[in-house]
Amino acid sequence: MEDATDDVNQAIAGELQLMDPHVRASRHRAAQLLDPEFVEVGGSGRRWTYEAMLAELPEHPGSSVDGVRYEPSEISGVRLAPGLVHLTFETTLGERRTRHSSIWRLRDRATGWRMYYHQATRVPLGVD
Structure with a gap:
């Protein structure tokens, strides 16, 4: 039986890679972490698809090695089923400041864990 903790740790590792400006700036590297059926509802309310995200990610905030970087906190996860992990973090x-929820799935060991769904919600100033 696969270890649930190991699955969660692998999903967290992928999430952290997607926050790395070097990965965000590289279509090839980002494509290895996003599921081909990827969908995101961003903090602005915009719906993103796999192709739209890969095309625009290099221009997003946090994608420049010389610019501001994502600082994650409170990252945790749970395995929902074999090959399916849900992460939450800020x-x-x-x-x-933004709260996030993402679902990572493992279709096969050759391609590894990939982000299937992501939701971001901006936290207004003064909100805990």
Whole structure:
């Protein structure tokens, strides 16, 4: 039986890689971490698809090695089923704080864990 903790740790590792400016700036590296059926509902409310995200990610905040970087906190996860992990966490990017929820899935060991769904919600100033 696969270890649930190991699955969660692998999903967390993938999530942290997606916050790395070098990965965000590389379509090839980001594509290895996003599921082909990826969907995101961003903090702005915009719906992103796999192709749209890969096309625009290098221009997003947090994608420049010389700019502000994502600072994650309170990252935790749970295995929902074999090959399916749900993560929750917060990030700060400069002055902006955001809460996140993502689902990672493992289709096969050859391609590894990939982000299937992501939801971001901006936290207004003064909200705990």
